Amino acid sequence: MELQDLERRQAGKNEVNWVTAGFMAAFHVGAVAALFFFTWKALLVAMFLWWVSGSLGIGMSYHRLLTHRGYKTPKWVEYFLTVCATLALEGGPIFWVAMGKSMHHDTTTLAHYVPDLAKDKFHVWITKYHYVPMIVLGAILLAIGGVPFLMWGIFLRTVVGLHATWLVNSATHSWGSRRFATRDLSTNSWWVAVLTFGEGWHNNHHAHPTAAQHGFKWYEVDMNWYGIWALKTLGLAWDIKRVKLDEVERGLVPTPNGRLITRGVPEALVSGD
Numbered sequence: 001m002e003l004q005d006l007e008r009r010q011a012g013k014n015e016v017n018w019v020t021a022g023f024m025a026a027f028h029v030g031a032v033a034a035l036f037f038f039t040w041k042a043l044l045v046a047m048f049l050w051w052v053s054g055s056l057g058i059g060m061s062y063h064r065l066l067t068h069r070g071y072k073t074p075k076w077v078e079y080f081l082t083v084c085a086t087l088a089l090e091g092g093p094i095f096w097v098a099m100g101k102s103m104h105h106d107t108t109t110l111a112h113y114v115p116d117l118a119k120d121k122f123h124v125w126i127t128k129y130h131y132v133p134m135i136v137l138g139a140i141l142l143a144i145g146g147v148p149f150l151m152w153g154i155f156l157r158t159v160v161g162l163h164a165t166w167l168v169n170s171a172t173h174s175w176g177s178r179r180f181a182t183r184d185l186s187t188n189s190w191w192v193a194v195l196t197f198g199e200g201w202h203n204n205h206h207a208h209p210t211a212a213q214h215g216f217k218w219y220e221v222d223m224n225w226y227g228i229w230a231l232k233t234l235g236l237a238w239d240i241k242r243v244k245l246d247e248v249e250r251g252l253v254p255t256p257n258g259r260l261i262t263r264g265v266p267e268a269l270v271s272g273d
Contacts (some may be wrong), residue, residue, distance in 0.1 A: 024162075025088065030155030034148075042145065042152035046160075049087065049137075049153050051223075054161045055197035057085030059224035063199065066117065067097045070212030071228055071240040079122055083133050089158045091166065092127030093117055163197040171200035179216070180207035182258030188220070198222030207258040208243045216245040 034042075062082035064070045080095050090096055096206045098113045115121040134154070141149040165238075176187025186206040193200030193215070201214040202221065215222030231237035248260055 023089075025157055027159055027162075030151060031159035034151035034156035037146065037148040037151045039152075042148040045141070045145065045149055045158040046152040050157050050161055051197070052084050053087035053157070054164065055223050055227055056081055057083075058088050058161075058165060059199055060196050060227050061085045061095045062090070062093060063100070064212050064224060064228065066093055067100050068210045070210050071237045073230075075233060077231065078237050079126075080124065081124060086126060086130045086133045087137060087158075088161050088165070089134060090162070092130035093123050093132075094127040097268050126245045162191075165199075167192045168196055168199050168202060172200055176200075176203070178203050178261060180204070180255065180258035181261050182206045190220075193221060198224040203258075204243075206253065208253075209257065210241050211243045212240050213242050216243065 006177040061078070062085045065073065065078060065081065085096070086092065091099075094114050094117050097117060117127075131188055138154045139151055141153045145153075171192050172187050172189045173185045174187070176189035176192075178187055180203055182203060184206060186203045188203045189200040191200070191203070198214050199205075200218050200222065201216070204216050204220075205211070205214050212228050213222060214220075215225060228240065232240060243253055248255065
């Protein structure tokens with residue numbers, strides 16, 4: 001598969017991708033249907049897979065590793081985390097990373113932002129067949145837990161995860177607090193951080209996008225960072241990029257994307273606008 005093939009498959013700006021829309025509709029119907037197949041075991045399975053796909057996958061892999069390269073891991077760890085991310089039904093790594101960067105830089109050219117991934121045969125393959133791990137998982141859940149495991153572990157869990165991800169690009173640009181005077185409307189939202197395993201500290205992230213840790217204070221719960229820290233402890237992560245708030249306050253860390261907001265000082269003066 002060539003990278004140009006991926007670009008041709010994306011819907012235009014004012015077009016509807018009816019295949020994607022159909023799958024989204026089907027999964028939402030399945031999520032509602034799952035409520036009629038409730039069991040405690042199915043709930044636990046769904047919660048575990050939500051963490052696998054949302055934290056190990058989207059947060060630790062697609063976002064902090066592949067998009068921003070906030071840390072490094074052995075290739076086999078990178079590939080494992082990438083497979084976890086495909087279980088979130090948010091597309092393959094090349095698509096996800098390129099789209100994420102295009103939102104920051106106002107472009108839709110995939111090849112321009114994923115030269116490293118485009119050269120990796122695994123990432124090219126899994127981008128084309130990103131639905132395969134979900135199908136395999138669905139078959140396993142149906143085999144070991146029947147319809148309840150399938151409905152909760154695939155449909156309801158996926159829909160909850162999708163809406164949690166979408167909140168990062170909506171709620172954290174509308175409600176919350178701002179620590180840094182970034183040139184956008186990004187905010188820090190504790191409840192979005194809870195739902196996304198730490199991605200809700202969005203203002204911190206926009207100010208320091210390559211930092212592997214998004215929660216800058218002890219009370220800013222960041223499960224994705226705890227996962228990266230665990231990998232580091234096991235010797236499976238290195239070259240970890242961090243930002244310490246006390247160093248920012250002392251002016252020891254560059255803040256090109258938004259300076260620290262000082263209480264009592266208008267944000268426009270801090271940002272230089």
